Amino acid sequence: MNKLLAALAARLDGLAMLALAGFMGWLATAGNYWMYLNPKFKPVTLAAAVVLAVLGAYATLRPVAKANLGRGLCYLALACLVWFAEGGLQTLSANNDSDVFSVAPSLPAPDIAPVPERLRAGGQDYVPINTGELYDIAAKGPGPAFERPYAVRGFVHRSPELDAKGQFVLYRLAVWCCFADGTAVGFRVKTPPGQQPPADKSWAVAYGHLAVIPENDRQDIILPGMSFSSVSAAALLAADALENKELIPEETYMFEWRQAEPYAF
Template sequence: MNNKRSALLGRCDGLLLLGLALFMAWLVSGDAYWNYLHPRFMPLTTAAAAILAGLGLFALWRPPRPSLSRTLAFAVMLGLALFSLPPADPFGSATDRAAAEEEAVPEDEKGYVRINTGELYDVAENGEMGNFPGPGFAVRGFVRRDPALERLGCFGLYRVALYCCFADATAVGFAVRPADGVMPEDGTWVRVLGKLEPAPGGAALPQPEVPGIFYASTLSGYVFHADRVVPVPAPREAFMFEWRQAEPYAY
């Protein structure tokens, strides 16, 4: 009887390992991975899922020496993983997501380079503004109203860059001066169309804080002069995961 109980406990370890492997496989096959880690870690997660699946199957075939603490640890890990599942169905297809994210370019916006805030930040930092002689850029992000910026006739426009996970999330953006002087509501998403130009005298700009983000980086020495500010819905994946060096940019 004791041998049967020992084998049963060992096989429980195998089932729990298989459960963790299935959770990891679900992450890399669905749309929810970015809620946990940067997508560049997908190959590592896939490999970990395969290893856990192999260990789980081996434990079912040849149950290891029983350890109640080990079984409880596996059970807690699987429980936490399941508890972290989003309430909505995360298995939407990549094709459907891409279709939802694609925006038609209005006739009066053609010629503007669609680019994300991180990429445009690098363009300015690298002194490459002269490579874009057209009407300017189209950039989207969320609005941050700040008294110091508003005294300059500006608001902050940001996207959050995710390098590894939420612990290192950084808001990257610009001071935007709308042509009509109308400030959009704090926290709303907008697309701004215009030119990024040096601030008079290279003046330093305020660096407002962004609630919920450890660090915010506002491009210093430049102001985005917006010809137009267009309200837009927040993208399904609001974070920036990549920076491209040429068009098409990761708008």
């Protein structure tokens, strides 16, 4: 029995590598990969899992490390940490079913959903663009791009102060690397005359063009429930038309933004 335990302890490094390879493979194919890394890195993770599996198998069949109680306790502590961390993550997700951001995207939108060349509203064609791409354009300041008609979609944030101005915020969550560093990026939208703004927390599409916000009206808007938010303080979207959607699409996150057409939308 002692020899069996010693042989198993000597193979802990290889077994740990095999376990890590299995976890990485599961995470990239069936787990919540998007909460840790951008889904476009799945092929890299799967390739690393294959390499780890090969090395782990070799280390298990030909162990070189000697049995050591300290190493065994370290692996046990690591396994417990992973177990509790995964359980806490599942509990957090279960407690936030009402949160629109608790619904994981199935696949990256740029590779799945085709982007339309133009969207039409009120007899005019609009350039589909996401809030991150439009934010970059607005950051360059007034110019010909401000005169172009854009179609932007996202979640609606309303407040009494914005309602008094006939405005609301349209935003989406930009995932730069992983969900943990997600940033809400959006714009104040000026509601068309005679039209009511969309309902708070609903999903909407705004059609319009960029306009400069006067110096005395600029402010930093912090979106509730967001760790980080970037709402353009210097420009807003003057809407020609609004389209309030009853259903929130499966893909609400921004994994990609481009510098030229066709934009990721």
